[in-house]
Amino acid sequence: MEMERDILNHAEIEREKFLSQHKTAPEKVIAQKRYEAAEKIVELTVKREKEIYRTLTDRIDQVVCHRFLGPIILLGVIYLFYELSIVQGYKITAYTWPILAAFRDFIASILPSPGFVFDPLLRTITLGVVDGIVAVLNYIPIFIILFALIAIMEDSGYMARVAFLLDRVFRYYGLHGQSALPMILSGVFVGGCAIPGVMACRTIKDERAKLATILICPLMNCLAKIPLYILLVGMFFSAYKGFIMFFISTITIIIALAVAKILSLTLLRKTETAPFVLEMPVYHLPTVQGVLRRCLERTWLFVKKIITIVVVVVLIVYLLMTFPGIGKDRRVYYENQTNHQAQVFFDKIGKDNPYAKLLGGSKLTEFAIYRDDYKKAKMGAKSKEAKRVVDEKFRERDSEFFKIVKRGKYKIDGKMVKDSYALKVNKEYKKLNRERNRIKRDIKEETIIGSVMGRIGRSLEPATKYAGFNWRINIGLISAFAAKENSVATLGSIYQSPPGEEKKALGDRMKEKEKDWTPLHALAIILFMTMYPPCIPTLLMVRLESGSTKWALFATFYPIVLGSMIAVLVFTGGNLLGLSGMQAMIAFYVLALIVTVALGLIKNNEMSEEYT
């Protein structure tokens, strides 16, 4: 079939001819003719009955897009947005959490029951996955508010004004005016969440700016990064708390802008940028129905997609942090320890105690579960009446165990009884339980250290020592991968309190163990945390919004590389120059600022220019 090739050649020749004859591209003439036709049609069909020079929209825009007032109003709107979605949303999660907790408890109740110190594998794995899902679902109230607010901003027409105002700065970094909202949601001001942030990138029309924004959102300071900051700042910079928090929130945006620029100059160079057409639509009052529909739809889409993937990913990470598990001899060792402690318990309460027989054999485990359940139920019951109901329920479940958990004070035939045997058992069991928890913690710690993740943490020490991280910090940081809240929790179990000193704060315990630490160590950890790779739900979101696994993987690895480079620079560099923690911080800040400003001056590679 030569015909088609002929046509293409023919078209090519005609184009060339046209270009040389008329000194202008046919597409320009085509566009111009369309505009002319549109103009003519409007001329023939539209009459201006009265001249209205300034519409309401124009008058609003005069204030909202004002050179000085505009940014101030924008700041106010951003603050409101953040306050309503993140702050108030988190408050609502306090009400929705019990529902999720009840769901988790329900799952827990149908799984094989826990052991005295060792839980069945099926139970731990399933609960690990359920915890992961529940942790994601917990964000739903925030999403609903967030999506509703975004819909209001879009429908009212204010979003276009936001883009207009911020585009002046952002375009120097290959970003788009609309990149602002995702970054704010992710936590520019310390305390956001990258999941809604990445999701809000949908509104960005420019493909390159969209990808760049998706990739820098996780660098912002999400709420889960905060506990570690607070821990370390409290340990080493307690005199300069406000200053450090300002440093943390501004350094992230400085670095993020630089990253966005570098990405758009390199990896994203070939991505399309849409010609920047910014239309200021007329302000509309959004309709309740329209807003509700959009926000519920987007939430549902999110829930549906995230749940299916979360199950798989959480499972994998959980297995990596659990397997291969502790060895057989260690298991025996812990079992012996447990038996020994149980023996001590029985010796203490004495053979004459009528409850000694009751708790013999497997009954001890049964009692342990009963007591755990009871404590939990009691904690959940707020009112006196609710507490009474809980008591009644547990009395029915096991009247003998009930006597023990009530410390020997209970009613028989309406008369209060003081049972000194039960009281004794209660007291001694408390000690045993403390030992049981210690053993459980030891097992958990040993499992993590021996697990695939833990081994990685230890094998990394020779390299990470240049950043000032020892293997304990490595494990803490690695465990944060599943969810950043884990970092402090893991550190908590690594730096365990010696028996009898449980009241000591984690910060003090860490200081005790890491006597040679300086503020430089803390600074390096903080900076690494600011650049920490996104948590798993965020990564899934990145995959969803960027449409490719490749970008999700990239979003995982580049922050690790960048964070390591920064941590090494600050720690090793600071040590070589003999800087103090504060000096190193200021030096790094100035350096980052210079680099970012310089990058902003590099000309963007504008693909769109061809078309204008």
Place this chain on the structure above:
Amino acid sequence: MKEIIVAVAGQPNSGKSTIFNMLTGARQHVANYPGVTVEKRTGRYSYKGDAVTLVDLPGTYSLTSYSPEERIARDFLLHEKPAVVLDIVDAANLERNLYLTFQLDEMGIPLVVALNMMDVAEGRGLKIDTYKLSELLRTVVVPTVGKKGRGGGELKEAILNTYQGGRFQTGYGEAYKGCSACPGMSREKGSFRVDYGEELEPILSSLENRLSEAPKISARYPARWLAVKLMENDSEARRLVQKAEES
């Protein structure tokens, strides 16, 4: 019962989604277009015994292939071949919105224009002669106010009529009574064409002729549209011609 597929096109801020909601109510489904993160919204309604499925195209200013949104909109029209295209036009910004209308028209799919946000246009002191517009565009033009739910019934009627290729019979309501009598209400009378000028038109018609002689191409794509696109040096259009050759 037939299933009529209608693509809903329009520039951003033309009130496309309000019209979409007005027509379909709650019967909507949201997914993503394959391979991209652009939302694909579909909705359905039934009218006079026919099931109509509306597919919301991404809001675009034009139908080139510069952005994913534009490509998606264009590909859908080219390959899925909807029975009717419903073009939502912002009455207050008619001139700019027509730019897209012309391109939709060129793709040769029966077109219905919803002249939306009439209230805003009136509020600005604009009086639009919808008869004349309809006559000039040779397309049904239905004035609507999506936010207030005005013009929904007329749109459904216009879509069905356009699908059936018949004349648009019922009136637009009191204010626009008699419109059914005006010419150009049906596409039988030929369609509107943008005049690309004396330098380009001869080239376009020679290209058009050659394209209609190639059976594999003319069966799939409207020749006029393809001719314009080739002169615009649109890489996607060139690819379409090449692909037709290989098949």
